[in-house]
Amino acid sequence: MPRSQKNRRRGRKKRNKTVEKTKEQVDARATVSKEHEYPSSSSTSNKGIPHGPVAEKSTNKQSPKVTFSSTTKATVSVGTKSNEEKKSSVKEKVKHIQKITRKYTKDTIDEMVVTLVHYMLHKYQMKESITKANILRNINQAHKNHIPEILNRVFEHIELVFGLDIKEAEPNKQIYILVNKLKTCSDKRLADGRVVPLSGLLMTLLGVIFTKGNCATEEQIWQVLNRMGFYDGKKHFLFGEPRKLITRRFVKERYLEYEQVANSDPPRYQFLWGPKAHAETTKMKVLEFLSKLHETIPIAFPSLYEEALIDQEERSKSEGAAKDCTVPKIKTCCKTKSRLSTQPR
Template sequence: MPRGQKSKLRARERRHQAQVEPQNPGLQRATNTESIQRGHIDEKVVIMVYYLLYKYNLKEPIRKAEMLREVIQMYRSHYLEILRRAAEHMEMIFGLDLKEVDPYRHIYILVNKMEVSCDARLINRIEIPKTGLLMAILGVIFMQGNCASEERVWQTLNVMGLFNGRKHFIFGEPKKLITKDLVQQKYLEYRQVANSDPPCYEFLWGLRAHAETTKMKVLEFMAKIHNMVPTAFPSLYEEALRDEEERAQARASARARTAALAKARSSAIASSSSHSKRV
C-alpha cells in the first residue's frame, strides 16, 4: 500500500477513535451500574433461599407481604425474578417445591418432594439441604449404570449451581462435601478408576445409601424433580422393581432365620427344663 494512503488510513482511524472515546465513559458507567444492580439481585436470591429454608424449618407459611418487607425491600420490581430463581434453587438442590396455597393473599408453603420418595432414616440423619443433594447424586449414579464418573457428577452439580473450587453459600466447598464428608459417612463410595493414567475417579452408592434408601425411592425422587413418573424410565424402573423384589426376599429370608433361631432356642430351653425336672 502506498505510504500516503497508509497515512490517510491512520488519520481516519485517529478521527474515528476521537469520536468514539467521549462516549465510552458514559457507556462504562451504565455497564457498571447494571453489573452492580445484577449483583444485588443475585444477593437477594441467596437471601431469599435462606429465608425460605428458615420458614420451612419453622413450618410456617410464607407470605408475599413478609418477603417484600424482609427480603426484597427496594427491589420490588424484581420480586418475581428473585422468587422464581430462589424457587428453582429450592427445587433443584433441596427437593422442596414452592406452592401457592392462597392466590388472593399470596401465601405459599414448601412441599418436600422427598417425603414420599425418601426413606425417613435418610431424612432424619442428614439435614434437608444435604439430603436433596445426596438424592440427586444417587440418582445420577443409578442412571449411569450404578457407577458414575466424577466428571458426570460434576455436570449435574453444575446445573444445580455447585462448582468445583467455588464455595457454595449453603454447602461450603462442594468437592469436600461429596468426596470426603458423604464418603466418610458411608453414603457415597469414591474410588479411582482402575488403570487410569492420569488418575480419574468415579462414584458409587455407599453402604448406608443401600441400607437407608432404595433404587425405587431414588427414581421416584428424580422423576418428581423432572415432573415425570418413574415409568418414564422403563429400563431403570424394571431394575428398581427387581431391586425391590430382591430386598423383599432378603427380608423374608431374614424373618425366616429369626423365627427358626427363636424356635430352636425355645426348644432348647424346654428340653433343658424337662431334663432338670427328671433329675
Template sequence: MPRGQKSKLRAREKRRQARSEAEALQGAQAIAAEEEGPSTSSSPLCGGAKSQDEERPSTSQAPPTTDRSARSPLDQKAVLLVQFLLRKYNMKESITKADMLKYVIKKYKNHFNEILKRASELMVLAFGIDVKEVDPIRQYYALVSKLNPNGDVRLTDEEISPKTGLLMTILCVIFMKGNCAAEEDIWEVMNIMEIYSERMRVMYGDPKKLLTQDLVREGYLEYRQVANSDPPCYEFLWGPRAHAETSKMKILEFLAKIHDTVPNAFPSWYEEAMRDEEERARVRIAALFRTSAVASGHSRVNSSNSAHR
C-alpha cells in the same frame, strides 16, 4: 366470568408457573441460606435424565433471578412457607396447618393445598426432605428425611442439611449412569449446580473433599480408581449406607419430582428400581425366616431344659 376467559387465565397461570419454577427454587435456596445455610439446585438432573433416551420428559429453566415480581403469588407464598417450615423446625416447634394459614398463607387460604405442594417440592429439591401430615385430626406436619429407611421417622438435628439434597442428586446421577458414574460426570453436575462458586464454597466447604472424603467416610459414597486406568481415572458408586438408608425407587421418585412426572415415566430405570424393590423384599423375608428359626430353636432348647429339671 365467561368460560373462555377462565380458560385463558388458567393457561396463563400455568405458563407463569412453568417460567417461575426455577426462580421459586432459587428464592427458597436464598431463604434457606439465611435460615439454615445453603441449599442445592435442581437443574443438573433435568439434562441428565435425557441420557436414558429421547422419550424423557423435559423441563425448561429460566435464568436465575432474585426479582420476586417475576414469581406468581402462589410461588411467592411457597417460598415464604419454606422459610416458615425451616424456622419452625429450628425452633423445635410443632408445624400445624393453622399456623401456616395464619402466618404465611393468609388471604390465599383457598390455595393452601397448592402452596403446600409447591413448598414441599422445593423442600425435597433443596434438602432431600418431605413435608408430611403426621396427625390428620389435629393437622400436624413433620419434616421427613428422604434418606430414611422407614420413611416415617422425623428428622434429627443433623439430618436437615443442604448436604442431603446434594447427596440425593449425586446418588441419582450414579443410578442414571448405570450404578457407576465417572468422576468427570459428577464434576460436570457439580459445575452446573455452581457448587464451585464462591457462595456455594462458603456453604459446602471444599466440594471435592465433601464427595471424595466426607461422604465416603460416612458410607454414602464409594470412590475408587477405575481398574487398569493409566493415567488413573476414578468413579463413584453408592456406598453401603446409601443402600441401607434409601433405594433406587426413592431416588427415582426424587428424579420424577424434579420433572413433575411419575417414576414409570422412565421405563428402564423404573424396571430396575422395581427389581431392586423385589430383591429387598426377598432379603427382608429371608431375614424374618432366619429370625423366626433362631427364636424357635431357642424356644425348643428352653423347653427341653425345663423338662430335665
C-alpha cells in the same frame, strides 16, 4: 322655427346620449362581475376551478369530509385515527400495569416461599411438629388465592432441595413432621447455628450414579453439580465447598464410594453407591425422587423403572429369607428354655 325650440331639442339629444352611455357602462360592469363569479353548473367555462382529486384534497384541508350512507347517516373521517391511537395507547398502558402487577405478585410469592421454607427448617432443627394453621399464618392475606401454589412450592423445596419428607404426625389433625430421606445422613450446621439438611443433594448424586449404569465418572457428577450452581473450588453459600462434601464427608459416612477408574492414565475417578445408601434407600425411591425433579413419573424412564422393580423383588426375597432364618433359632431357643424349666431341681 324659433331658437328656443331648437335649443330644447339639442338638450334632449344630449341627455339621451349621456343616459345611453351610462347604461352601457352599467351593463359592461355587470358582465365583468359575472365573469369573476363561479358558475353553478359544470360547463366548459370551468377553467381554473379546482375539481376532481385536487378539489378533494383542497377541501379536506379546510373542512372534514362527510360521507353519507344509504341510511343518510353522516360519518366524519377526520379524527378517527386519533381515537384509534388513543385506544391503542390505553391498551398498552393496561398491559404494562398487568405486567408490573404479575411481577410484583411473583416477587411477593417468592418471598413467602423462602420465609416458609426457613420456618419449616427451623422446626426441623428444633425437632418440633408443624401445624397447617401456623403455616397459613405466615402467608399474606392478600394472596389467599395463591395458597395452593405457595404450599406446593414450599413442599417441593423441602423435599427436592433438602431431602426431607413431610409426614402426618397425627391423623386428621393437620399436624406434620419433617423426616430425613436418609436416616443417618448428618446435617450441615452453619456459622449462625442454622442447620442445612444434606440428603437432598445426596439423593441427587445417587440418582446420577443410578442413571449412569450404577457408576458415574467424576466428570459426569460435576456436569450435574454445575447445572445446580455447585462449582469445584468455589464455596456454596449453604453447602460449603462441594468437593470436600462429596469426596470426603459423603465417602466418610459411607453413602458414596470414590475410587480410581481401573487402568486410567492419567488417573480418573468414579462414584458408586456406598453401603449406607444401599441400606437406607432403594433404586425405586431414588427414581421417584428424580421423577419429581423432572416433573414426570418413574415409568417415563422404562429401563430404569424395570431395573428398580428387579431391585425391589430381590430386596423382598432377601428380607423374607432373613426372616425365615431367624424364626427357627427363636423356636429352638424357646424349646431349650422349656426343657430346662421342666427338669427336676
